[in-house]
Amino acid sequence: MLLFALGFMLVILQPSTGQFPRVCANVQSLRSKECCPPWDGDGSPCGELSNRGSCQNILLSQAPLGPQFPFSGVDDREDWPSVFYNRTCNCEGNFMGFSCGECKFGFSGLNCTERQVKTRRNIFQLTTTEKNKFLAYLNLAKNIPSQDYVIATGTYTQMNNGSNPMFRDINVYDLFVWMHYYASRDTLLGGSNVWRDIDFAHEAPGFLPWHRAFLLMWERQIQRITGDENFTIPYWDWRDAEDCEVCNDEYMGGRHPTNPNLLSPASIFSSWQVICTRSEEYNSQQALCRATSEGPIRRNPGNNDKSRTPRLPSSADVEFCLSLTQYESGSMDKMANYSFRNTLEGFADPQTAISNPAQSGLHNALHIYMNGSMSQVQGSANDPIFVLHHAFVDSIFERWLRRHRPMLEVYPAANAPIGHNRENYMVPFIPLYRNGEFFKSSRDLGYDYEYLQEPALQSFQDFLTPYLQQARQIWAWLVGAAVFGGIVTAVLTGLIRACQKKKGGTSSEIQPLLIESEDYNNVTYQSNF
Numbered sequence: 001m002l003l004f005a006l007g008f009m010l011v012i013l014q015p016s017t018g019q020f021p022r023v024c025a026n027v028q029s030l031r032s033k034e035c036c037p038p039w040d041g042d043g044s045p046c047g048e049l050s051n052r053g054s055c056q057n058i059l060l061s062q063a064p065l066g067p068q069f070p071f072s073g074v075d076d077r078e079d080w081p082s083v084f085y086n087r088t089c090n091c092e093g094n095f096m097g098f099s100c101g102e103c104k105f106g107f108s109g110l111n112c113t114e115r116q117v118k119t120r121r122n123i124f125q126l127t128t129t130e131k132n133k134f135l136a137y138l139n140l141a142k143n144i145p146s147q148d149y150v151i152a153t154g155t156y157t158q159m160n161n162g163s164n165p166m167f168r169d170i171n172v173y174d175l176f177v178w179m180h181y182y183a184s185r186d187t188l189l190g191g192s193n194v195w196r197d198i199d200f201a202h203e204a205p206g207f208l209p210w211h212r213a214f215l216l217m218w219e220r221q222i223q224r225i226t227g228d229e230n231f232t233i234p235y236w237d238w239r240d241a242e243d244c245e246v247c248n249d250e251y252m253g254g255r256h257p258t259n260p261n262l263l264s265p266a267s268i269f270s271s272w273q274v275i276c277t278r279s280e281e282y283n284s285q286q287a288l289c290r291a292t293s294e295g296p297i298r299r300n301p302g303n304n305d306k307s308r309t310p311r312l313p314s315s316a317d318v319e320f321c322l323s324l325t326q327y328e329s330g331s332m333d334k335m336a337n338y339s340f341r342n343t344l345e346g347f348a349d350p351q352t353a354i355s356n357p358a359q360s361g362l363h364n365a366l367h368i369y370m371n372g373s374m375s376q377v378q379g380s381a382n383d384p385i386f387v388l389h390h391a392f393v394d395s396i397f398e399r400w401l402r403r404h405r406p407m408l409e410v411y412p413a414a415n416a417p418i419g420h421n422r423e424n425y426m427v428p429f430i431p432l433y434r435n436g437e438f439f440k441s442s443r444d445l446g447y448d449y450e451y452l453q454e455p456a457l458q459s460f461q462d463f464l465t466p467y468l469q470q471a472r473q474i475w476a477w478l479v480g481a482a483v484f485g486g487i488v489t490a491v492l493t494g495l496i497r498a499c500q501k502k503k504g505g506t507s508s509e510i511q512p513l514l515i516e517s518e519d520y521n522n523v524t525y526q527s528n529f
Helices: 002-012 027-032 128-143 172-184 207-226 279-285 315-323 340-345 362-370 377-382 385-404 456-473 475-503
Strands: 053-057 087-091 118-120 149-152 187-190 193-195 447-449
Touching (some): 128 172, 128 207, 172 207, 172 377, 207 340, 207 385, 315 340, 315 362, 340 362, 340 385, 362 385, 377 385
Parallel strands (some): 118 447
Antiparallel strands (some): 053 087
């Protein structure tokens, strides 16, 4: 009955965020390079008659990129989305969406003026009813076609520069699997040649903002297809876990009784089919993933290569990572040292922050530990544990933002790997979002984490931490200044008193002058992640 009701709601509610808007996946839009659909509310492009937005030229960042991608004009994702569209809706105020028909994250109401902050909760704190509802929502998304979005099954060149559109339908859940694949796929160079050292969602500054936006879109998509506007993604707190605590039939699926690489038949996820997992096949054919079924979810937690990932991350690993003051450093890729982003992503040692791609820490460690669909970068979102895992990774990002309170300028404006500069648009999202737009507190984006709300003392401690760190750095100077100031004060006081005695006293109206002194950093998560 629950699934029937949820399916009925789809007829009423439309998805809000995705990849190629269906209304723009046609010859006219591709040839004109314009995607400015009418808003249903008034029938005008971008809701212009209602002052929601207008159709405008896309302003691309001109900031220089890093040296990791030595090509130009060979990949549809370069200067996203200009290969496909150079005019899109520019929404005003708190409006958002490919037609400005939605509210920005964190706002609701008829005119998007109502602020809201929803709470993401630990999956083990959900009631049985809440947990079962979450699982039902996942399964619904896997079985409901996306109404507003389609995926590309060919490059722009293969589409004959737009005169032969190549798109296909896809279900809501797999839409996000495909987007994760598309952002991280290799560049097709023609013949049998590919370029693997490219990723628009990983191994660079945009890793955390990209996945933050990805989860927000996924969350809103579930809210829309179910009609449950209060839905939030739960998280799995994997710190100090001895094993995969969610890998049972009550939650995300247990182990198959006869094949340890598959899920238990008792889990609803055992019938799921994965997509976009055969990167070598696509590369050899110089083709994109067409989102056809490629077999069941594979998972064998704990039977991974222990020399690369000996254990799940610890609380100490997380705390050390949070102590790092630099968001990004050096080459701003997986070789960056003392980088919070690179350490959290898992390419740097979680005890030293020194880059070591041969090992997998924190975020990467979870992917490797699952030893299956989760361990292959391009297809990792096939396993629904992906959303639980990345919600917790995002919460660590949030803790760092609250502790260090960085200005937007901390996020690199230039010289990052392709697609990762602050003003670059994130691949492959339409409507368009810049990396820097998600480098801010989650509360500004309309959500919070349950464990960050309590106790209040922790929030106060996070607030004080940066100031205490600064004080620690200048502590020796402060002590020296205090001693010096004390000596100067004592000497001056002695001189003044001596003068007073010499003069035989001073008038009560005459006060001594007070003198103050002030000195005021490919194919699997094992190789790519």
